Amino acid sequence: NAGVTQTPKFQVLKTGQSMTLQCAQDMNHEYMSWYRQDPGMGLRLIHYSVGAGITDQGEVPNGYNVSRSTTEDFPLRLLSAAPSQTSVYFCASSYREAGNEQFFGPGTRLTVL
Amino acid sequence: GDSVTQMEGPVTLSEEAFLTINCTYTATGYPSLFWYVQYPGEGLQLLLKATKADDKGSNKGFEATYRKETTSFHLEKGSVQVSDSAVYFCALSDGSGGGADGLTFGKGTHLIIQP
Numbered sequence: 014n015a016g017v018t019q020t021p022k023f024q025v026l027k028t029g030q031s032m033t034l035q036c037a038q039d040m041n042h043e044y045m046s047w048y049r050q051d052p053g054m055g056l057r058l059i060h061y062s063v064g065a066g067i068t069d070q071g072e073v074p075n076g077y078n079v080s081r082s083t084t085e086d087f088p089l090r091l092l093s094a095a096p097s098q099t100s101v102y103f104c105a106s107s108y109r110e111a112g113n114e115q116f117f118g119p120g121t122r123l124t125v126l
Numbered sequence: 127g128d129s130v131t132q133m134e135g136p137v138t139l140s141e142e143a144f145l146t147i148n149c150t151y152t153a154t155g156y157p158s159l160f161w162y163v164q165y166p167g168e169g170l171q172l173l174l175k176a177t178k179a180d181d182k183g184s185n186k187g188f189e190a191t192y193r194k195e196t197t198s199f200h201l202e203k204g205s206v207q208v209s210d211s212a213v214y215f216c217a218l219s220d221g222s223g224g225g226a227d228g229l230t231f232g233k234g235t236h237l238i239i240q241p
Contacts (some may be wrong), residue, residue: 017169024179046228053134055215056170063227071228103169105228112177113219114156115229117169 015039017118019104025096034089034121036104044107045087046115047107049073049100056103062087094125128153132216132232139206140240147201147235149190149216157218159183159192159199160229164213173201173214209238 020035038045046061048071058071062081074099078090087106091098101122105115132149139145151157158177162170165193174183178192188203199216213236 048228048231053233055130055233056217056229057231058228061228069227097199112175113229114172114175115170117162117171119169 016118017104017106019102019118019121020070021121022089022119023122025126026091027126028095030094031090031092032094034104036087036089036118037085038087038116038118039085040106040108040116041084042108042111042116043084044073044109045081046071046105046107047077047079047087047089048103048105050103051100053102059102071091075093077105078097091123094123096125099123099125128218128220128230130216130218130230130232132214132235134233135236136238137235138238138240141208142194142205143151143239145201145203145210145237147207147214147216147237148231149199149201151197151199151216151218153197153218153220153230155220156194157220159190160219161188161190161199162215162217162231164215164234166212170215180227186232206237206239208239208241213237 047059048056060079062068104118129152160175161173163173174185176183177190182191216232
């Protein structure tokens with residue numbers, strides 16, 4: 014099992030550009046989520062999904078879109094990047110019997126100029 | 127809403143010293159509590175967890191006890207090593223989403239162990 018994988022590892026964007034951060038998991042987990050990590054802020058939940066076709070907003074959803082067409086994939090879209098979205102992004106997955114434990118990917122470091 | 131407060135670092139200790147990282151929480155109901163560790167350049171890994179009051183989680187020499195009366199989940203280790211240098215996050219899940227709606231994290235504590 015590869016676990017949770019994220020691509021790319023690093024990305025630099027200009028203000029106003031769009032891009033998609035990819036996240037995939039091969040553990041057949043029902044639940045997936047996206048967090049952003051900022052210095053002194055810990056991790057904050059952006060969006061989450063309880064299964065294919067179902068998504069919901071977390072604490073900081075503005076400026077981000079998600080979709081969940083398959084169990085395995087949960088991409089995060091930035092429609093018009095802003096410098097405030099410079100951060101490290103983590104994808105995580107979980108399942109009902111996991112006792113709320115989250116399994117994290119290695120992260121994507123995004124810089125918006 | 128839910129919140130987690132943990133001591134902010136950096137915390138610098140000498141090898142073999144005793145470690146305590148404080149964590150307190152605010153949540154409705156009976157949350158599950160977690161400690162995650164992040165080594166440089168990596169994602170977060172679960173270190174230990176506790177799902178009900180008075181439970182003790184332990185792993186790799188680290189321990190934390192779920193204290194409902196003080197709403198705390200302090201992380202301890204009797205003798206730290208240089209390899210324990212990392213950022214440690216305390217987190218909770220209040221269970222309202224059945225585990226699907228993610229965790230609430232503290233801001234993280236950067237631990238530096240000097241040889």
